[in-house]
Amino acid sequence: MAVEKIHVVEHRMAGLFPVVNSFIAEGDDLVLIDTGLNDGSARNIIKKLGSLDHKLADVDVCVLTHAHRDHVGGLKALKERGEPFLVAAHDAEAEDVEKATGIEVDLRLEDDQMIGGFTIVYLPGHTLGSIALLGGGALIAGDTLNGGGTGLKGPNPMFSKDRDAAEASVRHLANFDFDRVLVGHGSGVESGGKEALAKLIAEMGPD
Numbered sequence: 001m002a003v004e005k006i007h008v009v010e011h012r013m014a015g016l017f018p019v020v021n022s023f024i025a026e027g028d029d030l031v032l033i034d035t036g037l038n039d040g041s042a043r044n045i046i047k048k049l050g051s052l053d054h055k056l057a058d059v060d061v062c063v064l065t066h067a068h069r070d071h072v073g074g075l076k077a078l079k080e081r082g083e084p085f086l087v088a089a090h091d092a093e094a095e096d097v098e099k100a101t102g103i104e105v106d107l108r109l110e111d112d113q114m115i116g117g118f119t120i121v122y123l124p125g126h127t128l129g130s131i132a133l134l135g136g137g138a139l140i141a142g143d144t145l146n147g148g149g150t151g152l153k154g155p156n157p158m159f160s161k162d163r164d165a166a167e168a169s170v171r172h173l174a175n176f177d178f179d180r181v182l183v184g185h186g187s188g189v190e191s192g193g194k195e196a197l198a199k200l201i202a203e204m205g206p207d
C-alpha cells in the first residue's frame, strides 16, 4: 500500500500565473489529490496523467483536501468523462464538496484512516473538514500550510473559517514525520519539512 512517487500538477490562471496545485501519487494505487479550479484544470490533470503514462481510467481514487472552489473545481469535468474513480473527502467536508460540485462523495474519511497508501490527518480550521495526507515521506497539507519563499507559512487567515482551529491544526502536524511538504498554493519544501514546520510554529509563538 505504499506511495512511491508524488507529482505536482500546477494550475495556471490564463495560462500564466500558478494559482493552485493538484497532485498525482503513484504506488500500489494511483491517487489524484485535489482537482484545481475549473474544466481547464481537469484537462491539465489528464494531460499530466498522459505524460506519466497513465489515463484517467487508471485513477483509483480522488481525495479532496477540502471543498474550496479552487480545489474541487475540476471534479465535475473529470467525472463527466465517465471513468469509475472514487471520490473521497472528510466526513465533515463531504456535504460542502457535493454542494460545490454536484458530484457524490463515495468515501467519507476520518482522522487516521488509510486510503491509497496515505494516512489521513484531520485538520479542521481552514475549513471544518480540511485534511492532509501523509505518505511516501511527504505531507500533502492542502491549505493548512502555504508556500512561503524557501519555507512554510500558515493558513491564510482571510480565507480560513476558524483561525484558532487552523493554528492548532498547524501545531498538530508537528506530531508526524515527513521530509517533503506539498501545499495547495506555492511550492512547499522538497526536504527538511519537519524543520520548516518547527520554524513556522516557533514564529507563531506560544499557543
Ligand SMILES: [Zn+2]
Residues within 6 Å of the ligand: 066, 068, 126, 143, 159
Ligand atoms: Zn482553501
